[in-house]
Amino acid sequence: MSSSVVERSAGQRRTLPGGPPPRRRRRPSLPYLLLIPALVLELGVHIVPMLVGIWMSLLELTQFHIRDWSTAPFVGWENYRVTLDVDSAAGKELLHSFWVTIVYTVISVALSWVIGVTAAVFTQRPFRGRAFLRALFLTPYALPAFAAVIIWTFMFQRDNGLINHVLVEQLHLVDEPPFWLIGPNSIVAVIVVTVWKLWPFAFLCLMAGLQNVPTELYEAAAIDGAGFWRRLRSVTLPMLRPVNRVVLLVLFLWTFNDFTTPYVLFGGSAPREADLVSVHIYKSSFVTWNFGTGSAMSVALLAFLLVVTAVYLLITNRRRFDA
Amino acid sequence: MRESAGERWARRVVLTVLALFVLVPLYAMVSSAAKPLQDVQGVFTWIPTHPTAQAFVDMWSTVPLGRYLVNSLLVSSVAAVISVAIAILAAFAVSRYRFRGRQLFSVTVLSTQMFPGILFLLPLFLLFVNLDNTLGTSLYASRTGLIITYLTFSLPFSIWMLVGYFDSIPRELDEAAAVDGAGPMRTLFRVILPTAVPGIVAVTVYAFMTAWGEVLFASVMTDENSRTIAVGLKGYSTQSQVYWNQVMAASLVVSVPVVAGFLALQRYFVAGLTAGAVK
Numbered sequence: 020m021s022s023s024v025v026e027r028s029a030g031q032r033r034t035l036p037g038g039p040p041p042r043r044r045r046r047p048s049l050p051y052l053l054l055i056p057a058l059v060l061e062l063g064v065h066i067v068p069m070l071v072g073i074w075m076s077l078l079e080l081t082q083f084h085i086r087d088w089s090t091a092p093f094v095g096w097e098n099y100r101v102t103l104d105v106d107s108a109a110g111k112e113l114l115h116s117f118w119v120t121i122v123y124t125v126i127s128v129a130l131s132w133v134i135g136v137t138a139a140v141f142t143q144r145p146f147r148g149r150a151f152l153r154a155l156f157l158t159p160y161a162l163p164a165f166a167a168v169i170i171w172t173f174m175f176q177r178d179n180g181l182i183n184h185v186l187v188e189q190l191h192l193v194d195e196p197p198f199w200l201i202g203p204n205s206i207v208a209v210i211v212v213t214v215w216k217l218w219p220f221a222f223l224c225l226m227a228g229l230q231n232v233p234t235e236l237y238e239a240a241a242i243d244g245a246g247f248w249r250r251l252r253s254v255t256l257p258m259l260r261p262v263n264r265v266v267l268l269v270l271f272l273w274t275f276n277d278f279t280t281p282y283v284l285f286g287g288s289a290p291r292e293a294d295l296v297s298v299h300i301y302k303s304s305f306v307t308w309n310f311g312t313g314s315a316m317s318v319a320l321l322a323f324l325l326v327v328t329a330v331y332l333l334i335t336n337r338r339r340f341d342a
Numbered sequence: 343m344r345e346s347a348g349e350r351w352a353r354r355v356v357l358t359v360l361a362l363f364v365l366v367p368l369y370a371m372v373s374s375a376a377k378p379l380q381d382v383q384g385v386f387t388w389i390p391t392h393p394t395a396q397a398f399v400d401m402w403s404t405v406p407l408g409r410y411l412v413n414s415l416l417v418s419s420v421a422a423v424i425s426v427a428i429a430i431l432a433a434f435a436v437s438r439y440r441f442r443g444r445q446l447f448s449v450t451v452l453s454t455q456m457f458p459g460i461l462f463l464l465p466l467f468l469l470f471v472n473l474d475n476t477l478g479t480s481l482y483a484s485r486t487g488l489i490i491t492y493l494t495f496s497l498p499f500s501i502w503m504l505v506g507y508f509d510s511i512p513r514e515l516d517e518a519a520a521v522d523g524a525g526p527m528r529t530l531f532r533v534i535l536p537t538a539v540p541g542i543v544a545v546t547v548y549a550f551m552t553a554w555g556e557v558l559f560a561s562v563m564t565d566e567n568s569r570t571i572a573v574g575l576k577g578y579s580t581q582s583q584v585y586w587n588q589v590m591a592a593s594l595v596v597s598v599p600v601v602a603g604f605l606a607l608q609r610y611f612v613a614g615l616t617a618g619a620v621k
Contacts, residue, residue, distance in 0.1 A: 049526060050435035054447060057432040057497060064462065064494040065454040071465035085468065087475065138360055141353045144345060152357060154605045155364055161604035163555035165572045166593040170371045173382075173586050181370050184386035215367065227612045247349050272456040279557040286579070297558075300460045305562065310464050317461040324456055 069321075076315040082308035091311070098315035109303075113316060115291070116299040123206060123295060124274045127213040131270060132263075134214070135221025140255060143229050153226070160219035168283040171212040175199035175284075200285060205293040213280050217273070221266055228262030229255070264335045271331075272324065296320060375591035382586040397591040404588055405577030411596070414554060414570040417488050422549035425493035426500055426542060433504035434530050438516065448505075451498045459558050466491065467562055483565040491559055496549035503548075507541035507613075508534060544610035547603045554600055571596050 076098055078084075084091035104110040138156055142149055159167055174181040176199075183196040199208045232255065240250045278297040281289050289298045300320070304313030345353075374382050375397050377390045401407055432451075436444060470482035481487035511534055519529045535542065560573045571592075578589045604611075 050439040050441040050444075053431040053435035056428040057451070057501065058447070060428065060490070060494045060497060061451055061454060064466065064491055065457065066450075068462040068465035068469060069457065071469065072461050075465060075468070080468075085471065087472070134360065137356055141356055146353075152361065154608065155361060157605065157608055158368065158601055159364055161551070161601040161608075162597050163551070163572065163600055165555060165557050165575065166371075166597045167367070169575060169589055169593050170367045173374065173590065174367060174370055176586075179383055179386055179586070181366070181386045188385070215363070223608075223612065230612075247346070247352075269455075276456075276458045278459060279555070282557060282561070286576075297458060297460055300458075301463075301558070304460070304464055310468065313460070314464050317458055317464065320458050321461055324458070328456060 072314045073318055075310055076318045078311050080309070080311035080314070085308065085310065094311070098311045099319070102312050102315050103319060109312070112294075113296075113299065116294045116296045119206065119292070119294055120275060120296040123210060123213070123293070124271060127210050127217060127274050128267065128270045130210070130214045131218040131221050132267060134218040135225050135266075136256075136259075138218075138222045139225035139229055140251065142226070156222055157219050159216050160223065162216075164216060164279045165283050167216050168212055168280055171208070171215070172200070172284055172286075175208050201290045203292050205285070205290045209281055209284055209293045209295070212284055213274060213277065216280070217270060221270060224262055224266045225259060228259050232258040268328065268331060272328070275324065371590045371594055374587055375594050377587050379585060379587055382590075383583070397585075397587040398595070400585070401578075401588040401592045401595075404585055405574060407571070407574065407592055409567075410569055410571040410574035413485060413564075413568055414572070414596075417485050417492060417570060418550045418553035421489045421492040421553045422496070422546050424489070425496050425549045426546045428493070429497055429500035429504050429545065430530075430535070430542065432497075432501045433508055434534065436501070437505045437508035438513075438526075448502075451501060454494075455498050463559060463562060466559075470563070483563060483568055485568050488560065488563055488568065488570070491563065492553040492556060493549070495556065496545075496552040500545045500549055503545055504538070504541060507538045511537050540607075540610040541613070544607045547600075547607055548611070551600050551604065554596075 077093060077095055078091040079094045079097070080091045101107060102109055102113055105114050142153060142156075177183060177196050180199070182199060186192050187194070187196050197204055199205065236254050236258070237250060240254050245253065276297060277295070278301065281293060281295045281298045282301070285293065285298075289295065289302075296316075300313055300316045303316070304310055373388070373390055376393045376395065378392050378394050378396060381387065381390065381392060432447075435441070436448060467482070470487055474480055474482050481490070515533050515537070516529050519533045524532060555572055556570075557572045560570045564570060564573065575589060575592055575596075578585045578592070
């Protein structure tokens with residue numbers, strides 16, 4: 020980004036007669052005026068509620084106080100003590116949910132990225148039907164998330180779903196149709212759905228990134244006798260590093276915070292094996308109407324994400340300068 | 343540079359498998375929407391044995407889908423238009439001016455993207471409910487409240503993408519306009535906006551899609567009158583049964599316009615991402 024100031028020197032150069040008098044004064048306030056609407060909204064809907072959320076996490080905000088929250092007693096760290104204490108029942112459940120979310124996020128992001136890179140590399144070269152394939156690949160991303168998840172919910176039904184029909188009746192891989200949306204398989208189900216929705220975004224970004232790789236690099240590599248893997252390892256992946264840096268972070272944060280997928284897939288009551296943290300907090304807030312503990316868990320989650328993001332940016336930044 | 347035979351076959355196999363992975367669920371949606379209720383309740387069949395469009399008729403009366411659609415259309419379009427208008431002003435400032443706090447603004451706005459939604463949901467819910475009590479306004483369970491909330495969701499990404507777009511418009515155009523006596527706002531509306539139309543349309547579609555598909559806030563901040571389709575589709579599963587054929591038909595109907603819009607504009611997204619992400 021190397022934009023320069025728009026100097027308002029034009030007025031001085033202007034010689035047309037009859038126009039308004041040239042304004043020599045620079046208007047340093049203009050950019051701020053332009054930002055006001057965006058700032059007000061960001062403050063009103065994100066920053067202020069976030070601060071309020073931190074305040075709420077220090078209150079005993081149960082259903083008796085929700086209509087008039089000024090009556091909620093201040094309890095200090097009590098909510099954090101209750102929810103983050105791994106020896107208490109609530110703390111154990113939150114920790115479990117946190118680990119499930121980590122496993123779910125890491126696997127989903129890794130798979131989405133690998134599929135995205137593969138598809139981007141294989142559609143880099145023009146061939147017949149490439150435009151159609153690209154559009155097809157982007158469809159899961161364009162589909163409204165709730166619709167995509169509902170389709171998969173249907174496919175994962177035990178008795179009338181497509182998955183079990185293929186596994187049991189067509190491929191005869193298993194004798195008994197397994198349950199997908201309850202029990203230990205549910206984590207597999209939610210990962211599959213997430214990857215299906217997510218990899219097209221990785222594909223879209225990596226495709227955009229690949230357009231910036233000069234073809235001369237590939238030609239030079241080919242002259243040096245580099246094969247497919249060698250070109251991938253020495254040209255494509257290093258050139259994609261700046262894109263990857265952003266894409267992996269965005270994928271991680273989106274997946275970690277994703278609420279739609281588990282909520283729609285499991286109909287609001289996630290099985291313990293796939294008790295992702297977003298639904299976990301949602302349930303413990305709106306089922307028990309205890310907003311104080313719900314806020315404490317959200318704040319803890321935010322703190323975790325901030326640390327992860329900061330460490331990630333630091334590490335990738337250092338590597339960028341080393342390279 | 344030629345492609346070796348091995349590469350070509352690897353490409354064909356990989357792309358076919360991926361295409362199937364994408365296509366099978368889409369096919370399941372379309373084919374199940376064309377089945378009668380008994381057929382979707384029994385064992386899955388690839389080919390509809392009794393094809394019918396009945397589900398597309400019944401879906402309007404099983405749940406008030408029409409009302410949900412109107413709500414979604416209203417909320418999503420208003421949120422998209424306002425959000426893009428605001429993003430245009432902000433992106434113009436960030437792209438064309440150096441000012442104190444420019445970096446801070448960009449970082450703050452983008453970082454709101456990483457916050458867990460549930461973190462705002464609880465306070466926003468409380469704020470709306472308490473505002474209703476004290477001021478007599480009705481933001482909670484209203485479409486206005488939802489619009490205000492949604493337009494901030496797409497704002498960061500819209501600003502970011504438009505900055506990329508505006509940066510790619512040569513500054514000489516601004517200067518030429520300034521020579522002709524145009525002030526900054528005139529330059530924005532007469533020079534930059536017409537040049538950036540594809541980017542602006544793409545961002546509008548993105549903002550619309552964001553609001554159209556949002557579930558978390560819609561599940562809490564709406565009532566029967568303001569419900570959007572994102573949560574309204576839950577109505578097809580009752581205590582006794584799930585109308586899977588109607589769910590699929592309704593999903594198809596609410597997806598087609600968004601998917602068509604996105605695919606028609608996808609190359610502008612790629613252009614915007616290339617401008618924005620690669621830097």
